Amino acid sequence: YGIRDNKDIFAGVFDALRRNDVLKEQAKKRCYEIINRVNDPPPEILKNFLKRLFPKLESIYGNTFYGSEWLGSWRKDCRICSPDIFDTFFRLSLPKGEISQREIETILSLGNNPDLFSEALLKLNEDGRIIRFLERLEDYTRSDIPEENIEPIITVLMDIGDMFPEGDSGFLGIDTPMRLLRLFYQLSHRFDSQERRFNIFKHAIEKATRSLYTIVHEVSVQDQQHGKYGSKETPEPEEKLTVNSEQLEELEKLACNKIEIWAEDGRLAKHRHLPSILFRWKEWGQQDKINSFVKNTTKNDDGLIDFITSFLSKSTSYGMSDYVGRIHWRIHLKSVEExxxxxxxxxxxxxxFSSSDFEQLDDRKKLAIRTFLDTIDGKIK
Structure with missing residues (x-):
């Protein structure tokens, strides 16, 4: 097997070799065998050429080490040494779900036009490539996106972020809401001025009509920067925060206004992140409005079922001998009781549960009802 079948040796970075001479020697032997299959060019010349293509080999044959911070630039430059790009060099076309650099740059060129940029992202969402685009977008946030395009891009992401799939939130995974937070932070902190950053988020929240959780999540994370919810014993100095305390209070008010709009038109009750939104609404001092919303939502059985179902959560555990994780469904009664x-x-x-209508419910709602009752009855701890 050649380079194509030894991706683990050639692609990416090899920081672990600093501390593992055994792995280093094993990798060196595999490289030696591959390189010495050919006589022309001579092995030493071929080895030096491959070291240029694959910086990881510098770690195998020498003491030059590259950290993970290099991966983004290699990927953006479409270098074969990038683990995300490597396989593409051995295919006749892009793998399904991948997005080309040309397409990324074409979409980013629309960044100063919110309507066109939004339309492009929604098309990616339809064909299942939006998560990949968001992953690749981080390669461009540091300097490639013009400053004048930052506010329109944040505005679009704030408006349609809820429409994207959740993505991977498993072990060490980054789900879509977290990736959006990273993009917001990276782009907004291209500006040194808190006033500029505040205005970007203020305008984005005001203009957003299709998403709510993306707004609430962003503002709540900025709350955490300020040490709210017990997230930090010693908050960062205010000048290092995204916005100052007065500006944050204004963003909280804007978020509350959006929640009220969604509560009034019925969209909040159906939101997949309803519990998280309610908890933030409560933190922001809107208990009376929450009580009114919950009372109206749960006054009929359909609304109550939707409400209970929104608290259904899934976790995965792995035993020592498990190849596949075990899925556990939970409803935290203390959260519901809030x-x-x-x-x-x-x-x-x-x-x-006892009625004939129960079997007519969809599977998730039936699971939620069973989980709720099993938890009440002590069958689920």
Whole structure:
């Protein structure tokens, strides 16, 4: 097997070799075998050529080491040494779900036109490539995106972020909401002025009509920067924060206004991140409005089912001998109890479970009802 079948040796970085001479020797032997298959050019010349193509080989044959911070630039430059690009060099076309550098740069060129940029991202969302685009977008946030395009890009992402799939949030994975936060931070911090950053987020929130959680999530993370929710014992000095405390208070008010709009038109009750939004709404001092919303939402059985279902969460655990993770479904009663009286809700849920209408519900709602009752009954700890 040649270079194509030894991606682990040639692509990426090899920091671990600093501390593992055994791995280094094994890799060197494999490289030696591959390089010495040909007589022309001579092995030493070929080795030096491959070291230019694959910086990882510098770690195998010498003491030059490249950290993970190099991966983004290699990927952006479409170098074969990038783990994300490597396989493409051995195919006749891009793999399914991949996005070319030319397409990325074409889309980014629309960044000063929110309508066209939004349309392009929604098309990527339709064909299942939006997550890959967001991953690749981080390669361009440091300097490639013109400053005048930063606000329009943040505005579009704030407006349609909720429409994107959640992505991977497993072990060490970065889900879509977190990736959006990273993009917001990287782009907004291209500006040194808190006032400029504040205005970018203020305008983006004001203009957003199609997303809510993306707004709430961003503002709540900025809350954490300020040490709210017990997230930091010693908050950063205010001059290092994205916005100052007065500006943050204004962003919280704007987020609350958006939540109220969604509550009034019925979209909030159906939101997949309803519990997270309610908790932030509560933190921002809107308890009376929350009580009114929850009361109206749960007054009929359909609304109650949707409400309980929104608290259903999934976790995956791995045992020592497990090849596939075990999925666990949970409903945290303490979280539900923050908004409704369990003594009032439980009899209604049991009645729904016993009714003939139960089997007509979709699978997720049935799972939520069973999980809720099993938790109440102590079957799920």
């Amino acid at each position: 908004f409704v009286d369990l003594k009032e809700v439980e009899p209604r849920i049991r009645k729904i």
